[in-house]
Amino acid sequence: MTEAETEDDLSHATLPVERDDDHPIVIEHLRNVFGEHVVHEDLSLTVDKGEIIGVVGGSGTGKSVLMRSVIGLQLPDAGTIRVLGREITAAREDNDIDIRSRWGVLFQGGALFSTLTVAENVQVPIKEFYPDIAPALLDEIARFKVMLSGLPAEAAAKYPSELSGGMKKRAGLARSLALDPELLFLDEPTAGLDPIGADAFDKLILELKETLGLTVFLITHDLDTLHAICDRVAVLADRKVIAVGTIPELLASDHPWIQEYFNGPRGRAALQAKDSPPGKPRPGPEPEPGHEIEQEDRDGN
Amino acid sequence: MVEMPHPPDFTTETDAGGLVVALSGPLLVATAGPLDQRLRALDQPITRVDLAQVTAIDTVGAWLVCRLLGDHDAELTGASDDARRLIDAVGRAESGAPVKPERPSGPIRVLASIGSAVYGIRGGTFSALGFIGSTVLAVRDVIRRPSQFRGKALVHQMELVGINSLGIIAMMSFLVGIVIAQQGAVQLQQFGAEIYTVNLTGRIALRELGILMTAIMVAGRSGSAFAAQIGTMKLTEEIDAMRTIGVSPMVALVLPRVFAAILMMPLLGFVSAILSIIGGATISTLTLDIPFMTFLLRIQEVVPQRDLWVGLIKAPVFGMIIALTGCYQGMQVQGNSEEVGYRTTQAVVLAIFTVIVLDAFFAVFFSEVGWI
Numbered sequence: 001m002t003e004a005e006t007e008d009d010l011s012h013a014t015l016p017v018e019r020d021d022d023h024p025i026v027i028e029h030l031r032n033v034f035g036e037h038v039v040h041e042d043l044s045l046t047v048d049k050g051e052i053i054g055v056v057g058g059s060g061t062g063k064s065v066l067m068r069s070v071i072g073l074q075l076p077d078a079g080t081i082r083v084l085g086r087e088i089t090a091a092r093e094d095n096d097i098d099i100r101s102r103w104g105v106l107f108q109g110g111a112l113f114s115t116l117t118v119a120e121n122v123q124v125p126i127k128e129f130y131p132d133i134a135p136a137l138l139d140e141i142a143r144f145k146v147m148l149s150g151l152p153a154e155a156a157a158k159y160p161s162e163l164s165g166g167m168k169k170r171a172g173l174a175r176s177l178a179l180d181p182e183l184l185f186l187d188e189p190t191a192g193l194d195p196i197g198a199d200a201f202d203k204l205i206l207e208l209k210e211t212l213g214l215t216v217f218l219i220t221h222d223l224d225t226l227h228a229i230c231d232r233v234a235v236l237a238d239r240k241v242i243a244v245g246t247i248p249e250l251l252a253s254d255h256p257w258i259q260e261y262f263n264g265p266r267g268r269a270a271l272q273a274k275d276s277p278p279g280k281p282r283p284g285p286e287p288e289p290g291h292e293i294e295q296e297d298r299d300g301n
Numbered sequence: 302m303v304e305m306p307h308p309p310d311f312t313t314e315t316d317a318g319g320l321v322v323a324l325s326g327p328l329l330v331a332t333a334g335p336l337d338q339r340l341r342a343l344d345q346p347i348t349r350v351d352l353a354q355v356t357a358i359d360t361v362g363a364w365l366v367c368r369l370l371g372d373h374d375a376e377l378t379g380a381s382d383d384a385r386r387l388i389d390a391v392g393r394a395e396s397g398a399p400v401k402p403e404r405p406s407g408p409i410r411v412l413a414s415i416g417s418a419v420y421g422i423r424g425g426t427f428s429a430l431g432f433i434g435s436t437v438l439a440v441r442d443v444i445r446r447p448s449q450f451r452g453k454a455l456v457h458q459m460e461l462v463g464i465n466s467l468g469i470i471a472m473m474s475f476l477v478g479i480v481i482a483q484q485g486a487v488q489l490q491q492f493g494a495e496i497y498t499v500n501l502t503g504r505i506a507l508r509e510l511g512i513l514m515t516a517i518m519v520a521g522r523s524g525s526a527f528a529a530q531i532g533t534m535k536l537t538e539e540i541d542a543m544r545t546i547g548v549s550p551m552v553a554l555v556l557p558r559v560f561a562a563i564l565m566m567p568l569l570g571f572v573s574a575i576l577s578i579i580g581g582a583t584i585s586t587l588t589l590d591i592p593f594m595t596f597l598l599r600i601q602e603v604v605p606q607r608d609l610w611v612g613l614i615k616a617p618v619f620g621m622i623i624a625l626t627g628c629y630q631g632m633q634v635q636g637n638s639e640e641v642g643y644r645t646t647q648a649v650v651l652a653i654f655t656v657i658v659l660d661a662f663f664a665v666f667f668s669e670v671g672w673i
Contacts (some may be wrong), residue, residue, distance in 0.1 A: 114639065119400035133336035136341075137361075141330075144364055144394040153398030161637055180330055180359035211390045212360065213383075 018272035021085070023050050023160040024183050024215045025070060027171075030079035039065050043079070051201060052209055052216040054226045056261065057236030063219045064108075068186055070217065071105055084183060101129045103183040104176030108191065112160040118171045119156040125144065125178045136281055141178075150204045151173035166197045170204075177208065184214050190222045202228045223262075223270035235261070247271075309336050309355075309362075319350040322369065325354030328362025340365060346373055353379030364388035367395065434627045436559065439551035449549075454557035462523045462558075463565030467572060470518050474573040477514060478502060478580025486589050495589050499596055503604040511574030512566075513613045513660060516619040518564065520652040524627035526649035527558050530619030531631025532641040540632075550632075559624040566620030567613050574612060607672050615663050619656050626652040 032040040039062035047053050068074035070081055072088045081088040086099050112121050119142035126133060126141060133141075146156045160168055169189055174182060176263050179240035189205070190198035206229045209216055220226060226233055227247060234244045237257045243250055250258055261267055263286045309326035322343070328336070350369055355362075367388050380388065387531055393423040405413065443450045531554060534540050540550050582596035591599075630648035634640045666673075 114637070117402060118399070126330065130331060130334060133330075134334065134337055137333065137337045139400045140364060140368070141361055142400050143390050143398060144360070147394035147396050148390065150358070153396035156398055156400045157402045159402070177360075179363065188470050207390075211386055 009027075023047060024049055024084050024158050025217060026080075026082040027066075027070065028080050028082075028252060030066075030069060030081065031077045032062065032069060032074065033077045038239055040069075043171035043236075043240040045234055045241045045244065047215060047217060049060055050209075050213060051231040052205070052218055052229050054230035054233040055217070055219045055236060056226065057219070058257070062238040062239070064187060067187055067217065067219055071103065071185060088256055101125070102181055103185065104179065105185045105189060106169065106172045106176045106189060108187045110160070110172035112168060112171055112175070113238075114160050117159055118163070118172055118174065119143070119153070121160070121171060121175045122146065122156075124177050125175065129179060145174045145177060146171070148208070149177065150200060166193045166201075169193070169201070173204075177212075180182060180212060182213075182215060184208075184216045186218045186220075188219055188221065190220065190225050195224075198222060198225065199228075205229055223267055224273060227274040228269050308332050311336070311340070311430065312536055313343070313345075313347075316349075320345050321349045321351060322375075323345050323351040323354060324366070325356075325469060327357040328355055328365060329357055329359050330361040330385030331363045333603065337365060340369060343369075344652035347375045347476030348373075348377045349378055351379045352377065352381070352384055355380075357383065358384045358387060360383050360387060360391055361554055363391040367392045371395075381489075385617065414636045421517060428633070429629060432632065433625065436553050436625065437597065439549060439556055442549070443552060449552055450552055452551070455560055458557045458561030459565055461526070462519065462561045463569060466518060466522050466569065469522075470515055470569055470573050471520065471576045474506075474514060475510060475580040475583075477510065478506060478577030479584045480583045481510070481577065486585070496591070496599070498581065498585060498589065499591070499599040500603045503578055503600040504608055506574045506577035506581070507604060507608040508611045509660070509664075512616050512619065513656070514568040515569045515573045515616070516623060516656045517653055519562065519569065520623045520626075520649050521618065523558075523562065524623045524652045525623060525645045525649050527624060528630040528634075528645040529641055531555075531628055532634035532644050535632065535634045536638065536641065555628045555632075559621060562620035562624035563617045564620075566623075567616035570612055570616040571609075574609075611663075611667050611672060615660065618659065622655050622659065623652045626655065 020297065022045050025045070027043060027045045030040050030043040031038070043066070055063050055066065064073060067077050070083060070088065081245060084099060084102055086247060088099075102134055106111045112118070113124065116124070119139065121139050122145050127140060143153065147153055151167060151170045151174065155163065155167060155171065160171065163171060172188070173186075186205070190201050202225050205216060205218075209229075218225070230247075232244055232246055233250055234241050235250065235255075235258055236242070237255070242255055243253050243258060245253075247262065251262055253259070262271070309324065309328050309332050310519075311324045313320055315321070326332070347369065350366060352366065358366075361496050363384065364385075366377070366380075369375065370388075371392075377385070377388070404410065444565040462543045480497050482502045486495045489495045489497050489501070531540070531550075534554075540554075543550050543553060578597075578600060582593050585596050586593045591639050621649075627648045630644040630651070634644050
């Protein structure tokens with residue numbers, strides 16, 4: 001090993017790497033502009049390893065744009081974004097493949113490949129990155145991933161058009177978890193789900209986070225989700241992150257939007273639900289185990 | 302930057318209870334491929350699986366262990382808490398469900414697709430007839446209550462179907478006129494009869510070509526647009542919203558489009574025929590030494606007026622066919638956005654096909670009534 005390389009390794013071993021190890025996502029002074037419309041201005045946010053961070057904000061505050069910037073689908077006008085120690089803002093799609101195997105993304109509508117079955121959807125990233133895995137193992141992997149994401153086993157052989165909205169989201173989750181990513185991006189995972197389905201989804205995310213040690217970047221409007229699973233919440237307003245913290249910390253803030261958000265009628269209801277006795281995370285009938293999926297099925301899309 | 306993990310490995314040894322498999326290294330999806338093959342090849346019964354030497358594990362690694370334990374009914378030792386939790390979680394998620402949709406065998410699929418195609422023709426015929434019927438009913442409704450008719454929409458559609466396509470149709474017709482005259486002249490010259498180029502160009506443009514080319518262009522331009530617009534509205538539930546408000550989509554969407562096409566097709570067909578003749582005249586001036594004005598005067602002599610009428614009678618019929626096909630295919634859209642593409646293609650293909658079939662009937666009909 002040459003001296004230069006040794007030095008390089010050393011410099012990696014010091015502060016930056018350590019920081020990136022603890023913080024899978026570091027956004028600094030991000031600026032996004034669409035034409036005349038400034039979406040983000042001087043936005044900074046740091047995500048800790050192993051946490052579920054919820055991103056909230058009114059409609060049009062650029063939550064999805066922020067996620068698209070972080071995963072490299074949207075080139076920012078200024079600022080830097082480091083994901084898993086890699087600078088995304090400078091990364092090009094073709095020379096930065098390996099980082100894509102370390103994160104999973106669930107888009108709002110699931111974004112499943114419509115010509116493939118759910119199982120084949122799950123296998124796409126695995127085949128892409130690890131072509132030496134035998135078909136038999138691929139099928140086994142697809143089977144347990146589908147079950148892990150809370151789908152009934154027979155959903156593996158179905159095409160996306162045969163699934164309800166909630167099942168598509170779960171299938172999308174199964175695909176985003178295909179490579180056991182360190183980092184999971186979820187764009188409104190519970191939007192459009194019935195409360196029981198949403199509840200089950202929340203539990204699933206929490207369970208997966210605990211079993212797989214994921215860091216989750218979660219965009220949501222769902223106050224119950226925020227209370228139920230998020231370690232910290234980042235509030236987007238006025239083109240930047242105006243506050244990051246646990247919900248009690250945010251409640252102490254005097255920013256009018258945060259107050260209105262968490263102390264509005266819905267915010268209070270969600271808070272009460274959170275404080276209600278354990279085992280009943282939400283008011284309403286307790287879902288019967290095993291029936292939640294069917295329920296969603298009937299719900300259709 | 303890509304770190305290649307050391308491949309995972311395993312050793313087997315026999316102790317008091319039986320065979321022990323000791324796995325080592327990282328059990329990750331990235332390295333699972335070769336290990337999977339080797340583990341499958343183990344055919345002796347295993348009593349214990351040891352994970353003490355495993356450095357990292359993910360769900361795929363956990364699955365390999367889980368499968369090994371399950372296949373041999375073996376005991377797990379040396380697993381960290383994380384590993385144990387993962388293996389438990391994956392074990393709970395195990396299922397024997399098929400991952401591929403059930404598909405009947407080849408010959409049966411062929412028969413089934415023939416059957417469903419035939420059945421589809423039957424269903425398509427009924428629903429197409431139904432659509433024509435409801436269009437007629439919508440016309441009746443409008444006649445009873447003329448205030449219902451969407452005059453503005455009609456004018457707007459006339460602009461889209463007619464005015465906006467004038468340029469492309471004029472251009473295309475001019476060029477086709479040139480080709481007809483030039484190619485005709487080459488053949489006719491062999492008999493020294495190049496003056497008949499005028500007859501050829503004039504009659505074919507007015508009777509057949511002008512109107513047929515216009516129909517094809519309108520089908521490609523407007524028929525497809527009708528199908529795509531109405532299909533998208535169907536997908537976004539706009540059509541359903543109209544119905545619940547009490548607005549008939551047949552009156553509000555279909556009739557303006559159909560009437561716009563019926564009204565504009567003769568005009569476009571006429572423009573097309575005229576431009577073809579001008580194209581023919583231009584090339585004759587340049588290559589055949591027939592002066593431009595002579596060509597036009599000769600047209601007056603050799604082309605009977607009823608050629609014009611033959612073209613103009615066919616035009617509104619073609620327009621109606623194109624618009625009805627487009628709107629009908631749009632209304633048939635259901636399910637997903639893929640369907641919009643399919644229906645749009647169908648609208649164009651069926652419209653052009655029907656127009657050409659009808660044109661053949663018209664040709665025979667006009668010959669039989671003596672309009673030769």
